[in-house]
Amino acid sequence: MVQYHDYDAVIVGAGGAGLRAALEAGKRVKTAVVSKLYPTRSHTGAAQGGMCAALANVEEDSWEWHAFDTVKGSDFLADQDAVDVMCKEAVTSVLDLERMGLPFNRTSEGKIDQRRFGGHTRNHGEAAVKRACYAADRTGHMILQTLFQQCNKEGVEFYNEFFVMDLVMVDGACAGIVAYEIATGELHVFRSKSVLFATGGYGKIYKITSNAHTLTGDGPGVVYRNGLPLEDMEFFQFHPTGLYRLGILLSEAARGEGGILRNSDGERFMERYAPTIKDLAPRDMVSRAEFFEIKEGRGAGPQQDYLLLDLTEVDPEVVEKKLPDITEFARTYLDVDPVKEGVPIVPTAHYAMGGIPTTIEAEVRRNHTGDTVDGFYAAGECACVSVHGANRLGTNSLLDIVVFGRRGGLAMAEYASTHKQLEVPEDAHVESESWIMELLEGDKREPSHAIRTELQDVMWDKVSVSRDEEGLGHALKTIDTLKARFADAHVKDQSKIFNTELVEHMELGYLLDMAEALTVSARARTESRGGHYREDHQLREDDHWLKHSFITRNEEGDTELGYMDVTLGRYEPVERKY
Amino acid sequence: MSVRIRILRFDPSQDERPWWGAYEADVEPTERVLDALHYVKWYRDSSLALRRSCAHGICGSDAMIINGVNLLACKVMIRDLEQPIVIEPIRGLPVIRDLVVDMEPFFAGYKEVKPWLIVDEDEKEPPRERIQSQEDRERYDDTTKCILCAACTTSCPIYWADGKYVGPAAIVNAHRFIFDSRDRGGRERLEILSGKGGAFKCRTAFNCTDACPRGIKVTLAIQEVKRAALYDSV
Numbered sequence: 001m002v003q004y005h006d007y008d009a010v011i012v013g014a015g016g017a018g019l020r021a022a023l024e025a026g027k028r029v030k031t032a033v034v035s036k037l038y039p040t041r042s043h044t045g046a047a048q049g050g051m052c053a054a055l056a057n058v059e060e061d062s063w064e065w066h067a068f069d070t071v072k073g074s075d076f077l078a079d080q081d082a083v084d085v086m087c088k089e090a091v092t093s094v095l096d097l098e099r100m101g102l103p104f105n106r107t108s109e110g111k112i113d114q115r116r117f118g119g120h121t122r123n124h125g126e127a128a129v130k131r132a133c134y135a136a137d138r139t140g141h142m143i144l145q146t147l148f149q150q151c152n153k154e155g156v157e158f159y160n161e162f163f164v165m166d167l168v169m170v171d172g173a174c175a176g177i178v179a180y181e182i183a184t185g186e187l188h189v190f191r192s193k194s195v196l197f198a199t200g201g202y203g204k205i206y207k208i209t210s211n212a213h214t215l216t217g218d219g220p221g222v223v224y225r226n227g228l229p230l231e232d233m234e235f236f237q238f239h240p241t242g243l244y245r246l247g248i249l250l251s252e253a254a255r256g257e258g259g260i261l262r263n264s265d266g267e268r269f270m271e272r273y274a275p276t277i278k279d280l281a282p283r284d285m286v287s288r289a290e291f292f293e294i295k296e297g298r299g300a301g302p303q304q305d306y307l308l309l310d311l312t313e314v315d316p317e318v319v320e321k322k323l324p325d326i327t328e329f330a331r332t333y334l335d336v337d338p339v340k341e342g343v344p345i346v347p348t349a350h351y352a353m354g355g356i357p358t359t360i361e362a363e364v365r366r367n368h369t370g371d372t373v374d375g376f377y378a379a380g381e382c383a384c385v386s387v388h389g390a391n392r393l394g395t396n397s398l399l400d401i402v403v404f405g406r407r408g409g410l411a412m413a414e415y416a417s418t419h420k421q422l423e424v425p426e427d428a429h430v431e432s433e434s435w436i437m438e439l440l441e442g443d444k445r446e447p448s449h450a451i452r453t454e455l456q457d458v459m460w461d462k463v464s465v466s467r468d469e470e471g472l473g474h475a476l477k478t479i480d481t482l483k484a485r486f487a488d489a490h491v492k493d494q495s496k497i498f499n500t501e502l503v504e505h506m507e508l509g510y511l512l513d514m515a516e517a518l519t520v521s522a523r524a525r526t527e528s529r530g531g532h533y534r535e536d537h538q539l540r541e542d543d544h545w546l547k548h549s550f551i552t553r554n555e556e557g558d559t560e561l562g563y564m565d566v567t568l569g570r571y572e573p574v575e576r577k578y
Numbered sequence: 579m580s581v582r583i584r585i586l587r588f589d590p591s592q593d594e595r596p597w598w599g600a601y602e603a604d605v606e607p608t609e610r611v612l613d614a615l616h617y618v619k620w621y622r623d624s625s626l627a628l629r630r631s632c633a634h635g636i637c638g639s640d641a642m643i644i645n646g647v648n649l650l651a652c653k654v655m656i657r658d659l660e661q662p663i664v665i666e667p668i669r670g671l672p673v674i675r676d677l678v679v680d681m682e683p684f685f686a687g688y689k690e691v692k693p694w695l696i697v698d699e700d701e702k703e704p705p706r707e708r709i710q711s712q713e714d715r716e717r718y719d720d721t722t723k724c725i726l727c728a729a730c731t732t733s734c735p736i737y738w739a740d741g742k743y744v745g746p747a748a749i750v751n752a753h754r755f756i757f758d759s760r761d762r763g764g765r766e767r768l769e770i771l772s773g774k775g776g777a778f779k780c781r782t783a784f785n786c787t788d789a790c791p792r793g794i795k796v797t798l799a800i801q802e803v804k805r806a807a808l809y810d811s812v
Contacts, residue, residue, distance in 0.1 A: 038681060040726050041629075041637040098707040101695030101760065103715060103722050110709035135722070141636065142722065149694035183674055212631040248634045329634060332653060335608075449620040493625040497591050498675040501624040 002187045002429045005159075007032045008416035009409075010177060010192035012164050012219060015042035016140070016401035017380025017408070018198035019147035019156075024409030025196075026156045029416045034159045034179055034190065036214065036503070039148050043200055043212045044401065047140025048251035048326065050132030051097075051398040052120055053090035057111045058130040063087040064570075065123060066131065070396060071571045073119045073282045074389025075530035075540065077232070077548070080569030082360050082385045086396070086403050093402045094133050102146040103135050105322075115322075116256040119282035119393040125578070128280050132395045137251050137325045143398060162188065163503055164199070164218055165432040167226050167376070168424050172366075174376035175422040178432045182503060185496030187433055191424045194412035196377040197223070197356060197364075198405065202514040204507075206349035207460035210242055210249035214507070219382040221510030223356050224517060229367060229550040229562070231357035231384040233514075234522035235531045237392055238465050240286035242348020244306045246333055250326045250345060252394040254338075255279045257322055258314040261286070262342060263298040263307055274578040281578045284391040284531045287347040291465045294346075301344060308342030347465055353392055353531060354518070355384040357550065357564075362408030368550040368564035375415060375422075379408040386548060389566075390530020439505060445490045448505045451482050455508075455515055463519050468536040472523040479516050486512055513553075520559045521549045542573050581605055581614055582662035585626065589675050596673075599623065600662070607657035611644055614663065615651055615677075627676040635791055638727030641668050642677050648729040648789040668732035670741075684728045687744040691752035691770055696763025714759040721754040721799050723792040730786035730796050742775040746786035746796050749777050753799040756806060768807045777803045 008029035011018045018033055025031040033039070054061040067087040071078050098104060098112060105113040114130040122129040135142040151158075161182040168176040168189065176191040199219030203211025220230055240261070241250040255261070261279050263269045273289040274281035281289075290307050299305050311319055316339045319327055323338075330336045330343045356378040357365040362385075363372040380401045387400055458478045462471035486509065493501040527541040528534050547563040554560060581603045588596040603617040612630055619626045628651075629639040635653040642651055643666040645659055656663075671679040724747060731737050731745035752771060756764045771777045777800055786796040 037631060037637075037639070038685075038726075041631045041639050043632060043637070045725070046632050046634070046636045095707055099703070101755070101758070103718070103758070104707075106710055106712050106715045108712065110711045110714075112707050136719075138723070141725070145722075145724075152689055153692075153694040212637065213633060214631045246634075325636075332655070333610075333634070447624060449624075491624075495589050495591055495625065495675070497589055498627045498678050499625075500627050501619075 002189055005032065005188060005190045006421070007190060007192045009194045009196070009412045010034060010190045011196045011198060012177060013198035013200060013380070013382070014039035014158065015198060015200055015380060016044035016143050016147060016398065017405035019151055020402050020405030021196050021198060021379060021409030021412070022151055022156045023147065023154060024406055025413045026151070026154050028413035032157045032159060032190065034162045034164065034177065036161060036163045036182070036218070038160050039158065040144060042144060043215055045141045045144040046212070046249065047398055048137040048249065049117060049253035049256065050115065050134035050139050050395045051094060051143070052117060052131045052395040053094040053133055053399070054087070054131060055091060055094060055112060055114060055133065057107060058114045060122065061129055061131055063090065065121070065129070066090065068124050068571060069120050070387065070393055072125070072576060073391055073393040075391055075576055076546065076571070076573035077386065077389030077529060077566055079386050079567035080571065081567050082387045084569065085360050086387050086399060089403045090399050093399065093406070097143065097146060097402065100146050100150050102142050104133055105135055115253065116280060117394045118252045118255065118280045121277065125276070128277055132256065134253065137253055137323045140398060143402070163506065164222060165506070167195070167222055168428045169226060170422040170424065173374035173422060175424050176428070178429045180432070180436070183498055185499060187429045189424065189429050191421060193416040193419050193421050194375045194377065196362065196379060196408050196412050197382055198378070198380045199382045201352045201381040202511065203349045205455065205459045205511050205515045205518070206464065207456040208242060208247040208346065209349035210239055210247055211349065216507035217510045217514040218507065219378065220355050221513045224513050224553055227552060227554065228373065229357060229365065229552045230354060230517050231550055232354035232386060232548050233517040233551055234525050234549060235353035235390045236349065236518065237283055237351040237353060237531045238287040238347040239283055239350035240290055240347055241309050241345045243329060243333055244344035244346055247348035248329055248333060249348065249350065250309060250329065250343065251323070254309060254311060254323055254326060257318055259309055259311045260313070261307055262310050263293045264300040264304060265298060269293050269298070277578045282391055282393060285578065287465050288533055290347055306344040306346050309345045310342045311338040312340065312342070349464065351392055351397060352381055353384065353386070353388040353390065355382045358383045358385055360385060360407070361411045362404055363411065368562040375419065377408045377412050379404040390532060436502070439491045439502060440494055441490070445488055446485060447492060448486065448489045448508045451485050451489060452508050452511065454478070455482050455511060459515055463522060466533050466535050467522055468534060469523065472519055475519050476523065479512065479519060483512050516559065517551045521551050521561065524561055525549065546573060579605070579607065581656055583614055583618060584662045584664045585618070585676070586666040587676050588673055605656055607655070609656050610652050611654050611656065611659070611663065612640060612651040614656060627678050629678055636725060638725035641727040641729040641732070642666065643668060648733040650727060650729065650791045653791050668728060670732045670738045671728070681728065683741065684731060684745070684747070687731070687748045688726065688751060690744050691748045691767055692763060693751040693755065695755060695758070695761055696766065698762050708760050710759055717759070718754050718757040720794050721750045723794050724750050724754070725792060727791060729789040729791055733785040733789035735783055735785065736779050736781060740779065743779045744775050746800060749800050749803055750794060750796055753803050756803060771803055772807045777807065780804070
């Protein structure tokens with residue numbers, strides 16, 4: 001039994017990008033949001049530190065400075081036209097959120113307060129600048145809540161706990177999606193003039209990650225399986241302050257408020273790696289510094305395998321008032337009180353810079369030569385505009401989701417108003433249906449859990465902060481083996497009701513796709529840039545590599561790489577020093 | 579170490595009535611109950627149904643009754659619990675399967691109180707942000723922390739008995755706007771909350787405050803709403 005629905009605009013994912021898009025599209029055309037989670041469970045809610053915009057409420061600032069920092073932070077791989085759009089629209093985006101009721105912290109004059117954040121500087125790198133607008137250390141939570149409130153006010157329609165399985169493509173254009181209703185096990189076909197993917201990241205390819213269990217690359221996975229490209233997949237960000245062993249994020253705001261990173265000697269090691277802005281250097285540099293400190297034997301603890309985030313010199317009232325959540329995380333999960341002692345931290349897999357390639361209007365690119373897919377849009381972490389290039393600056397993800405979520409919502413509404421619904425073939429759901437049937441025909445084959453664990457281990461060991469040819473080759477071999485095992489794996493639970501074993505299995509399929517695309521792209525890029533560090537190719541090589549990678553998988557199952565030039569602008573690539 | 583767990587199981591498509599499953603999980607004392615549930619699901623019985631996402635107390639997916647108390651499974655550590663660890667779905671909402679309950683009635687109650695910023699339609703849009711003093715911002719800070727996990731609402735004996743009561747979480751979210759100096763919908767919401775399913779259903783049991791994983795003073799927020807409704811003192 002399959003159920004059909006008809007909309008002008010269907011948005012997949014209900015985090016910040018999806019909800020921001022829904023607000024715009026919902027005002028203009030018949031809109032639905034399809035999400036595998038209740039909207040407020042989305043991982044936008046875990047973002048802590050802030051959202052940068054050159055409001056200049058506290059210190060002199062300008063959007064050009066913000067754009068410069070973003071381009072330099074990206075190791076010059078970001079497209080500068082997209083960066084200009086984001087940094088210009090940052091100001092109105094923050095003000096929009098305030099008008100929707102977002103409870104920003106305030107200055108003594110009652111304006112939106114701002115604080116320092118990694119890689120954000122005044123006048124092209126002179127010194128750190130107060131640019132991040134924030135709500136304590138739960139800025140993402142407040143953005144998610146505020147957007148959810150506004151969607152309810154506007155009466156946006158939600159299909160909660162529906163898992164996306166496929167795109168409906170008609171003559172190369174997008175005509176809808178196929179989704180699996182988790183509560184009932186039914187399949188649904190959403191016929192829609194326009195579709196926007198806002199499904200978030202895929203940090204669960206790694207063993208240690210700040211990401212939620214549900215961040216499994218569903219959107220990019222569906223795109224990849226439909227023979228469409230993924231861009232810059234080799235660039236994955238490792239956040240320097242994940243809680244030891246767990247990977248739970250401790251916001252960069254901790255360093256923005258004066259926290260210091262120390263090694264086993266108590267040394268403030270970032271002074272050696274980034275003499276000007278030290279602990280507030282961009283994340284790729286700090287994570288790499290931590291990697292070297294541990295490798296060279298200066299890690300703390302009995303196994304010398306972590307570093308310390310020292311907040312003991314910060315006013316305890318600031319810690320409790322401005323960083324209450326992360327203080328609680330340290331107390332709850334490590335039994336460590338940040339007011340009194342250093343918190344054990346390690347790099348944690350945090351953010352995918354790469355994803356579904358889009359234009360600045362959020363239209364999905366069909367290839368690296370400039371064509372787009374009619375009726376198909378993407379925004380947020382699952383997309384690659386690219387504003388983050390090879391390394392995203394802190395706070396720019398929250399900015400990305402509201403700026404490009406809004407643009408995507410406008411663009412899809414405009415498209416839906418001027419185009420007819422394409423005819424959806426009757427068998428649109430059949431492939432998804434037979435896959436599920438096949439999975440549920442349980443015999444004695446392997447369950448999928450062990451495959452996921454092995455994938456996360458090999459990605460962590462061979463494809464994380466530091467990479468080389470040998471490790472990447474090893475990882476690819478392992479991924480191939482795991483793919484073969486996955487093709488033969490099954491789901492034991494036969495129930496149609498809330499079958500989370502089935503959902504986890506399908507998620508693992510997407511994780512394997514993401515791991516493959518990432519590793520193949522990383523192996524091909526024989527240079528180091530931003531979050532992609534090759535121990536066997538340590539220098540950035542602009543002559544060869546100032547370009548975006550586009551990976552596709554053809555019908556035979558082989559991967560193919562193409563490349564697209566970076567859009568430059570005011571800033572010429574120079575060596576990146578902080 | 580080996581940890582003993584009992585979980586209340588129910589799949590309406592297969593079971594006539596709920597039953598207790600007994601399991602052993604190999605987890606460390608420093609791990610979370612969620613890790614133990616994952617152990618059961620991944621190594622003992624893959625059919626166990628539960629919701630979870632962020633695994634660090636922010637998304638609000640995994641509220642359940644753990645040793646008789648409403649808690650987030652990802653925020654309570656094994657070392658802090660007596661064994662066997664007894665786990666049941668939260669009460670007052672229909673069970674879909676195992677630890678998964680139907681959240682629709684909960685969100686319906688939430689939406690009843692109009693939890694969004696209400697402004698005068700003819701008020702001129704400010705060119706920049708609205709000004710709000712630090713004191714005015716602080717006034718409603720506590721209730722902005724709500725993650726809609728339903729731990730409070732499903733710990734409330736009044737909510738168990740009366741499905742028409744909007745419940746503590748809805749009142750918390752009304753409070754977040756009633757005491758926001760930028761909001762103009764206070765009176766509208768207080769009228770709703772003075773009605774049959776509103777704040778005066780509360781009998782001050784404090785279960786909700788104990789249950790809140792975010793440390794929100796839920797009962798205090800409800801009292802402030804009641805007071806505002808009685809004395810028009812927003």
